[in-house]
Amino acid sequence: MSTIVQKFGGTSLGSTERIKLMAKKVILETKKGHDVVVVVSAMGKTTDTLVQLAREISTKPRKREMDMLLSTGEQVSISLLTMALQQEGIEAISFTGRQAGIQTDSVLGNAHIEAIDTSRIKNELAKGKVVVVAGFQGVTSDGDISTLGRGGSDTTATALAAALKAERCDIYTDVQGVYTSDPRFVPRASKIASLSYEDMLSLATMGAGVLHPRAIKHARVHQVPIFIKSSFEKGKGTLVYGQSQENGGTPVIGVTFEENVQRVDVSGFEDGKSLRTALLQKLAAHHIQADIYKQPYECTLTLLLKEQDVQEVLSILNEMKIKRLFSHIEQKSGLSKVSVIGRNIKSHPDIKVEMCKILLKNKIRVKMVGKSSISVTAVVQKSQVHNAAEKLHTGFGLDYVVMEQAVL
Amino acid sequence: MSTIVQKFGGTSLGSTERIKLMAKKVILETKKGHDVVVVVSAMGKTTDTLVQLAREISTKPRKREMDMLLSTGEQVSISLLTMALQQEGIEAISFTGRQAGIQTDSVLGNAHIEAIDTSRIKNELAKGKVVVVAGFQGVTSDGDISTLGRGGSDTTATALAAALKAERCDIYTDVQGVYTSDPRFVPRASKIASLSYEDMLSLATMGAGVLHPRAIKHARVHQVPIFIKSSFEKGKGTLVYGQSQENGGTPVIGVTFEENVQRVDVSGFEDGKSLRTALLQKLAAHHIQADIYKQPYECTLTLLLKEQDVQEVLSILNEMKIKRLFSHIEQKSGLSKVSVIGRNIKSHPDIKVEMCKILLKNKIRVKMVGKSSISVTAVVQKSQVHNAAEKLHTGFGLDYVVMEQAVL
The missing domain is CATH 3.40.1160.10 (Acetylglutamate kinase-like)
Known part of the structure; x- marks a missing residue:
């Protein structure tokens, strides 16, 4: 059975x-x-x-x-x-x-x-x-x-x-399934009929709230197909399964954003590299995911945190501060992250340039920009994040695209 | 400690x-x-x-x-x-x-x-x-x-x-403690400063809602004193502990009542005694307490049930009926029980007589009357139960009495 x-x-x-x-x-x-x-x-x-x-x-x-x-x-x-x-x-x-x-x-x-x-x-x-x-x-x-x-x-x-x-x-x-961006704020976002575990993981890690990265990882281990569908409306939903399809075109599969992001700057330390390692270990022990950027010339570590994690990270940082691992903590709120998600983005340096160009053209100030193997992320003022997502969605050719991303 | x-x-x-x-x-x-x-x-x-x-x-x-x-x-x-x-x-x-x-x-x-x-x-x-x-x-x-x-x-x-x-x-x-009757309906009921496990058990078994009989039994096994007191008002409350005090006077310590009682009559059986035994066993297995009266000349077993137990008892009875242990079930609601509680009541036949006299004098019709070692109970119309409790409280000399029932 x-x-x-x-x-x-x-x-x-x-x-x-x-x-x-x-x-x-x-x-x-x-x-x-x-x-x-x-x-x-x-x-x-x-x-x-x-x-x-x-x-x-x-x-x-x-x-x-x-x-x-x-x-x-x-x-x-x-x-x-x-x-x-x-x-x-x-x-x-x-x-x-x-x-x-x-x-x-x-x-x-x-x-x-x-x-x-x-x-x-x-x-x-x-x-x-x-x-x-x-x-x-x-x-x-x-x-x-x-x-x-x-x-x-x-x-x-x-x-x-x-x-x-x-x-x-x-x-x-x-919701009806997984979209190329959040359709509540990016009206031309389209539903993705199917995508691979990897691509779903990329979207989820960078803020697509429909499914948690951990949930995807459990399914991937035993290759259990996940169907995401609406409880109330008919429709096929989204199937998460299998391998990514190399389609030769743009590697960009979606635009995600996180509205409430806090920036915490840590400074006044001797060895930034080992502090960063220690901090990453501490956060991992608490199962907290955070981006940590090392500003090379400023002797500052910058953490970008989800709002719900801030209190806990601050109490971890305060403990470290008491142990004199560094001397200053500074906190800034009112920020958002917007990310362009794709496969093997590191080998496409043009995406970062293109992203900054699109945001600049639309008078959206980029406060920070970071890159991983699956995404380029810009930190912007919270008030501008929906506009940023919409413009990036258009700019990277995602409007009106019917997405079928996985080989089944 | x-x-x-x-x-x-x-x-x-x-x-x-x-x-x-x-x-x-x-x-x-x-x-x-x-x-x-x-x-x-x-x-x-x-x-x-x-x-x-x-x-x-x-x-x-x-x-x-x-x-x-x-x-x-x-x-x-x-x-x-x-x-x-x-x-x-x-x-x-x-x-x-x-x-x-x-x-x-x-x-x-x-x-x-x-x-x-x-x-x-x-x-x-x-x-x-x-x-x-x-x-x-x-x-x-x-x-x-x-x-x-x-x-x-x-x-x-x-x-x-x-x-x-x-x-x-x-x-x-x-509430402030244990009373000689429910003070919401019997205004001259007085708080009992202390009483024995036995007396508290008698009151609780016959309807004093302040403490469940099971709770009293657990405390009695290891002689743990129970203090019943108000969460919001100051006052000494009631202490439940120790042995009953023989004070030589009236053995009556309180008047209790249960407002919602259902009567279920079972008839059409051959051997009432063994049916009663079987029924008591079944009820005990479901942890249901019920009074079962056998009407000697009518070939009827009468059950007096707490309202919350009725559904369950009926489904037990229906199972027994299917097995042809009897042929008829009849149900009557709108009844209440009022009880006079005391020690060794069996040896005071005058209490039952006195109780009926008081109720009769006050035009309260007694539908059934039963006796146990700790109580005499009358079944009356629900609309008359508060009046009955008040008249019995007065009739048995409990008004204005300051009660101290236990030897400590």
């Missing part, structure tokens, strides 16, 4: 009516003869409400207690979706992360899945039951409840799909 | 402000040098909200999923109260029922605590931490989350107090 994993996000489960609607999507797959594992997020705005309660009580709630609090959201969803399935006569059972065998490391608030003991899930599937698993959560070796950070439910879904050698993993969400 | 257990009910935790207030009560005890274990219920009306969600989805949600759903309420409370303590600089840690080592049987929705592995709690107490435990929940030997039914958080508190050999167990609630 083939297993498929379905994942429903918070918007898809925003009300009891919607939960019943999603139950019907699950039932459709069972009728096709699949074994079905369902992964769910917390209902609608539940997580925000819980975060608000914590804020009313504590200026700096500890991660263990935040994970204890937030994990209740998914637990509510699993029980309600299971009830909805049972109400329709479908045998089903709900599992918390722990009951589903999801073992994580101890980086609370942003844990990584280390192993999945699928025996209990397989047992219930063998009995003909749909298994409904709480996304976003697991259990540490100490028996503490951990959460997986941003995109955690997607990660649960693809990691389970990989562990169960599922035929595919369907991610139901509130 | 002496350990004390504090328990806060839902009203006491009805808002983040109130949670902070309860944290202060915890801190007071730590300042006195106690090791403190705190047991909490779900915040305010959380449980009702969750039940409502389940009802929107399912006409008859299964117990496993209800327990999965409802147990999230207490999990929210433990994390928030722990944050509130940490915010005040107190070291604290939250535990779900499972993490607190609370093993239950598999009667989901109404489970009994079978054992408590206190090692993890003791470990954290030894580190100087306050341990905040989710009431009302445990884990079965299958690893499923179970809930303990009505009064479940009180039961968690006293069971933990017993297992930890605590110095005392403080139950913070929205």
Whole structure:
């Protein structure tokens, strides 16, 4: 019997009516003869409400207690979706992360899945039951409840799909699929019918919010196809699978942006190179991804951070400062990043030049520009980021293109 | 170091402000040098909200999923109260029922605590931490989350107090203590300063809602004193401890009532005695307490049930009916029970006579009357129950009495 994993996000489960609607999507797959594992997020705005309660009580709630609090959201969803399935006569059972065998490391608030003991899930599937698993959560070796950070439910879904050698993993969400840019702000962005794990990873790493990089990596390991599709509208969605297709033309596949970026400058150190290494290690231990630029003539390390990581990085930096590894920290907000994404961009130096040209022509000031193997990124004023994305989308010939990026 | 257990009910935790207030009560005890274990219920009306969600989805949600759903309420409370303590600089840690080592049987929705592995709690107490435990929940030997039914958080508190050999167990609630009757409806009811486990058990078994009989039994086993007191108002509350005091006077200690009682008549059987035994066994297996009266000349068994148990008892009865153990079930609602509680009532036949006399004189029709070693109970029309309680309270000389019932 083939297993498929379905994942429903918070918007898809925003009300009891919607939960019943999603139950019907699950039932459709069972009728096709699949074994079905369902992964769910917390209902609608539940997580925000819980975060608000914590804020009313504590200026700096500890991660263990935040994970204890937030994990209740998914637990509510699993029980309600299971009830909805049972109400329709479908045998089903709900599992918390722990009951589903999801073992994580101890980086609370942003844990990584280390192993999945699928025996209990397989047992219930063998009995003909749909298994409904709480996304976003697991259990540490100490028996503490951990959460997986941003995109955690997607990660649960693809990691389970990989562990169960599922035929595919369907991610139901509130958008129609993956686009060449965010269609809410770049109206001529077009939906990508299919793309490779690598290209999806590039887009996701540089800010395409539809799927978290970790989720993609779990699927890639066991080559599980991911379908990203709308919970509410018909349409084929986007298939993530296989290898990149070399099409000979422009290597640019999309334009991404992150609206809220903070810049933190660290200065007053002796050895910038070893400080950078030490810092990267610290951030990796906390599972925080950051760009770190070394300004060669200024004796400054510049970090570009996602807004949600700022508090934690600052407390890491303050510890290092106390140990006199450097003497100054400076913080700047109101910035955004916009990136042009493509394959092997390093071997196309013209892309960086072209990017700066397009932005300059449109009176968008570039504050910093950086390059990786998959992207060129410009830091701009927050107020200009949507305009920048739109102009780059046009400039790199992405308007009106129907994208089919992967060989299947 | 002496350990004390504090328990806060839902009203006491009805808002983040109130949670902070309860944290202060915890801190007071730590300042006195106690090791403190705190047991909490779900915040305010959380449980009702969750039940409502389940009802929107399912006409008859299964117990496993209800327990999965409802147990999230207490999990929210433990994390928030722990944050509130940490915010005040107190070291604290939250535990779900499972993490607190609370093993239950598999009667989901109404489970009994079978054992408590206190090692993890003791470990954290030894580190100087306050341990905040989710009431009302445990884990079965299958690893499923179970809930303990009505009064479940009180039961968690006293069971933990017993297992930890605590110095005392403080139950913070929205009333001032235990009364000779419910003061909301019997204005001349007076607070009882102290009473024995036996007397408290008698009151609780016959409908005094302030503490569940199970909770009292756990405390009695290890002779842990229980203090019942108000979360919001000053006052000494009620102490439950020790042996009953023989005071030579009237044995009546209180008047209790249950407003919503359903009567179910079962008839069309051959052997009433064995049917009664079989039925009592079935109900016990589901942890349901019911009065079963055998009408000697009518070939009818009459069950008096708490409203929340009716659905479950009916489905048990229907199974028995299918097996042709009897042929008819008849149901009557709109009834209430009012009871006069005392010690060794069987040896005071005058109490039953006196009770009927008082009710008759006040034009309250007695539909049934029953007796046990601790009570005489009359079934009356629901509309008359408060009046009946008030008249019995006066009639048995309980008005204006200051009660001190236990030898300490």
